[in-house]
Amino acid sequence: MDIKFRFPNMINTLQVTGCHFDHQQPGWHYPRHHHHLFELLYCMEGEVEQEIHRDRFTLREGEWLLIKSGVRHQSSNRSGRTYGYFNVHFDLDDTDIRSRLSAAPFRHIPRSVGERTKLGEYVKKLEGIIPQSQNINEDASDQAGQLRYELSFEERLLLQSYTLLIIHEVLMLLNSPVLGPALPSQAPSSAAPRPASxxxxxxxxxxxxxxxxxxxxxxxxxxxxxxxxxxxxxxxxxxxxxxxxxxxxxxxxxxxxxxxxxxxxxxxxxxxxxxxxxxxxxxxxxxxxxxxxxxxxxxxxxxx
Structure with a gap:
């Protein structure tokens, strides 16, 4: 059957900032802060204590955390183990997507839920973009002293593609009943806000x-x-x-x-x-x- 279909024109911007993999030793602490971007955090190893507004909980290996832009939060590794994680700050100019991502100050994705998705697969794909040491420009380090790497055109496309796929998986979870409200074990103040009238x-x-x-x-x-x-x-x-x-x-x-x-x-x-x-x-x-x-x-x- 010959089906003709024309997709709508789409001109949207994806901003990706601070996308990185890192490890932090016991005693590490990142002070309370906020930013105008959404933040996605994936605990790959160990655990980290998160404090968002007045909520405090532990993010453990295999779990994800989405933090809404403008929400103040801080992180501490109070365990006796190394904390390994993937982190990305992003923004999209699609109003529908931003509205869904902004429905609650933060959303926690348990390991049991995340493992049913392709989130882990896409993180591994992003790890594959990590450059070999000979490609790193040692003269281009950021304020934290971390070395920067100038991605090639193909690598930039892959970074944007996998970041969008990760956002897509998170949005699918936010729209499904399997995830439930934001941290149901916390006080009612940490749950998703009541629907607007x-x-x-x-x-x-x-x-x-x-x-x-x-x-x-x-x-x-x-x-x-x-x-x-x-x-x-x-x-x-x-x-x-x-x-x-x-x-x-x-x-x-x-x-x-x-x-x-x-x-x-x-x-x-x-x-x-x-x-x-x-x-x-x-x-x-x-x-x-x-x-x-x-x-x-x-x-x-x-x-x-």
Missing amino acids: AMTADVAHAIEEKLLSGLSGDASVSRVARELNLSRSQCSKQFTKIYGMSPRQYVSRQKLNLAKELLVTTNLPVYAIADKLGFRSASHFSRQFRRWTGQSPTDYKPRA
Whole structure:
């Protein structure tokens, strides 16, 4: 049977930061901190004590932990054994995925659940990307003194691919009843938050519509709040409950997605795209696009 099917256009960004394998000796401690990225942690050996908000628990070998962006946490190896782990910080500009990942401050994946998935297989694939010692540039070390390695183009693609596959497996677990609520053995405060009311969802969707309609002009949160008879803080709070990010972050992501699409699928000059997205000038747009992607709009455009 001849079936014709066209997939939708997809221009999304995956940010991967601090992806690494490491070992820490007994007594090691990483102080309380937070960051704007999601964090996935896999305990490969030993165990580590995690403290998130007021919850304290032990992450043991074979277990996974997803921590929502902005959540304060700290880690300590209080056991008498070496703690080995895989860790990755990431972010995606897909609003549906971010909303699912943001449903709870953190999610714990027990070993018995993780072993039913391909998570372990993908971690081994990532281990296979670890370079041989002769490929490491000893002059390029980070602030912690760890050596950095400049990945080849093929290795970067593999890193992004396996990271996305790991995120996919985690999302599948979050959507399945087999995982259950966040750490059910903990106090109710650590469980997943109560679902937002229908009214909150309606307000958030109304805010989204107005933000999208203003992408080419004034998409300010203050203006949208005034039009909906809300305070700016109410507007931000209700939107964040549903979408897992602030209205300002949402507008930036939508502008970035639209900018990428226009750069890739049209022949519009940079100044025309800047005007279409409501930037003051082409140079203002170029500076912002470089902050978003690390590339200039001209470099991002595909070559003929």
